[in-house]
Amino acid sequence: MTVTPSPSRAGRWQTLRPWLGVAARLGLAAVWLIAGGTKVGDLAASGRAVNAYQVMPYDVATVIGAALPFVELALGVLLLVGLATRISAGVSAALLVVFVAGIASAWARGLAIDCGCFGSGGQLAAGQTPSYLPEILRDLGFLVLAGFLLIWPRTPFSVDGWLAGDDTVEDDDE
Amino acid sequence: MSSRKGRKDAARVVREQIAREKRRKRTLWTSIAAVLVLVIAGGIGWAVYSSQKSDEFTAPPGANDAGTGIVLGTGPVTIDLYEDYLCPACKQFQQVNGDTLDQLVDEGKAKLVFHPVAFLNRFSTTEYSTRASAASGCAAEDGKFREFTEQLFDRQPPEGGAGLSNDELVDIGAGVGLNRDEFASCVSDGTYRPWTEHVTDEASKAGVTGTPTIKVNGSELQDRSPEGIKSAVEAAGR
Numbered sequence: 001m002t003v004t005p006s007p008s009r010a011g012r013w014q015t016l017r018p019w020l021g022v023a024a025r026l027g028l029a030a031v032w033l034i035a036g037g038t039k040v041g042d043l044a045a046s047g048r049a050v051n052a053y054q055v056m057p058y059d060v061a062t063v064i065g066a067a068l069p070f071v072e073l074a075l076g077v078l079l080l081v082g083l084a085t086r087i088s089a090g091v092s093a094a095l096l097v098v099f100v101a102g103i104a105s106a107w108a109r110g111l112a113i114d115c116g117c118f119g120s121g122g123q124l125a126a127g128q129t130p131s132y133l134p135e136i137l138r139d140l141g142f143l144v145l146a147g148f149l150l151i152w153p154r155t156p157f158s159v160d161g162w163l164a165g166d167d168t169v170e171d172d173d174e
Numbered sequence: 175m176s177s178r179k180g181r182k183d184a185a186r187v188v189r190e191q192i193a194r195e196k197r198r199k200r201t202l203w204t205s206i207a208a209v210l211v212l213v214i215a216g217g218i219g220w221a222v223y224s225s226q227k228s229d230e231f232t233a234p235p236g237a238n239d240a241g242t243g244i245v246l247g248t249g250p251v252t253i254d255l256y257e258d259y260l261c262p263a264c265k266q267f268q269q270v271n272g273d274t275l276d277q278l279v280d281e282g283k284a285k286l287v288f289h290p291v292a293f294l295n296r297f298s299t300t301e302y303s304t305r306a307s308a309a310s311g312c313a314a315e316d317g318k319f320r321e322f323t324e325q326l327f328d329r330q331p332p333e334g335g336a337g338l339s340n341d342e343l344v345d346i347g348a349g350v351g352l353n354r355d356e357f358a359s360c361v362s363d364g365t366y367r368p369w370t371e372h373v374t375d376e377a378s379k380a381g382v383t384g385t386p387t388i389k390v391n392g393s394e395l396q397d398r399s400p401e402g403i404k405s406a407v408e409a410a411g412r
Contacts, residue, residue, distance in 0.1 A: 042296040043223040044374070052383040066223030067216035074215035084208030091212060113383065163200060 021155035024145040028092055029079035031142050036072030038118045043069065049116030053102050054109075071095075079149075082158020089149035096143045100136055107132040231368035234314040241369065242376040243289035244310070244319045247279035251410045253403075254389040256289045256382045259306035259326045260297055260333060267386040267398060268327045274400040276320075284390075284407050288323065291374045293385055294333070302337025304370050309343045311366030312357055313350070321350040 039046045047065030051058050075095075078088040103115050107130070115135045154161060233241030243254065253275065257264040278284040290310045292303035306326055313322035325346045331337045338346075340361050347357040360366070377387075388395045390406040397406070 040219075043219065043226065044371075045293065045296055047223070048293065048378050048383065051378055054381075058379045062223070063220055067219040070215040070219035070222075071212055074211050078208055078211060084204040087205045087208045160204065163204065164197070 017152060018154075018156050021149065021152050022157060024148045025079050025082060025085060025155050025158070028089070028142065028145045028149065029076045031145075032072045032076030032079065032092070035118055036069040036076060039069035039116075040073065046116070049114075052111070052113045052116065053106055054111065055102065055105065082155060082160050085149055085155065085158060085160050086153035089146045089153060093143060093146040093150060096139050096146060100139045100143070103132055103135050103139070106130075228368040228371060231372045232366070233369055233372075234311040234319075234366055236314045236317065236319060237369075238287055240376065242373050243287040244314050245285055245287050246320055247282065247285040249279065249282050249284035249411075251284040251407050252391055253278070253284050253286045253407065254289065254387075254392075255286060256291050256377050256385055256387040258291050258294045258303050258385045259310070259323075259330065260294045260303045260337065261385045262330070262333065264386045265327045265330045267388075268324070271398065271400055271403060272324065272327075274403055278404070278407055283411060288319070289373050289377055289382075290323070290370065291377045291382070291385060292370050293374065297333040298331070298335060298337040300336050300339075302331065304367060305337070305340065305361075305364075306343065307370040307373065308364055308366040309340075309347065309361045311369050312360035313347055313352060315360065316352050316357075318347070318350050318352050322347060322352070325350055 043066040047062035050065040051061035290307035344358045348354040391410040
């Protein structure tokens with residue numbers, strides 16, 4: 001029998017990780033709730049923001065634009081309560097990858113648009129320059145949060161944890 | 175001895191298997207529930223949007239055949255102008271180019287198709303863009319579209335507030351010589367709101383994503399100065 005040396009690096013990580021997980025979960029939840037909340041009041045404008053990327057026909061863009069704010073809000077709520085965290089993080093990551101790809105392609109094609117990530121969106125007024133790089137870096141930051149939750153989905157104060165009962169140590173599911 | 179240990183091991187393996195199976199089922203069901211929540215949320219968004227959309231619209235008198243804007247003048251060159259009554263850059267555009275456009279129309283060199291789009295509804299608390307655009311349709315009923323539009327830009331409210339109230343819009347309409355009662359009921363009934371939606375949708379379909387946008391015979395103009403507009407119209411008229 002060997003006694004593990006007290007506060008080892010692994011031990012610190014073990015105590016820190018759940019709290020980092022909560023922070024990532026609530027952070028990502030806030031991102032989605034704000035993103036959806038700023039768009040949900042004007043669904044037609046949301047469709048126009050999607051259309052401004054010029055990657056799909058107008059009618060498809062309006063449907064995506066109308067559905068997206070509600071999906072973002074639902075993701076935000078799922079993450080907030082911590083239900084099906086791994087799936088939610090996976091969908092979040094997939095959405096963020098699509099957003100980054102969309103912004104990058106708008107950049108590559110020389111379009112002058114606002115990403116429409118948090119409301120507004122569409123073409124910029126004359127003289128305004130698009131801020132593609134900060135938008136992409138911001139989304140990559142959110143992607144890191146989603147990645148953390150994909151790998152370690154079990155966090156304290158979550159419905160997942162409550163459903164699982166006491167066995168909080170296992171983290172190979174959800 | 176060994177058989178008792180074997181039985182204990184077997185029991186433990188079975189317990190672990192049951193626990194694993196329980197975990198697997200729980201994961202499956204929560205995942206299904208989450209995906210369902212997301213799909214339903216998307217469906218709600220689509221349903222809400224569809225219910226907000228109106229299929230039928232009546233274009234005001236003076237509109238073009240497609241019902242996407244009000245036509246001023248009869249010149250051979252077509253100028254399409256897309257503006258939102260709440261857009262500060264549009265007010266600026268009108269101040270710089272309004273006289274030039276009026277002149278081109280009055281001299282019979284160009285016809286101006288004015289598309290009063292409602293892109294900026296989220297920048298007022300009362301959907302001012304839509305209300306103002308629909309009111310401009312009411313003004314067109316009595317041939318006062320140009321005068322009303324000019325007044326709206328002169329008295330443009332700031333973004334982020336409540337915009338002008340319907341009463342204020344009616345005052346402006348009466349000020350440019352519209353029949354107050356008829357105009358007031360047209361504004362408060364929102365007679366041309368579906369038309370505004372149509373104008374806005376068609377502008378998006380035509381690739382217009384920002385205001386102001388000006389096109390001369392269908393091609394977008396980058397030089398938005400009086401000289402730029404004049405020379406583009408001359409070039410197109412030749």
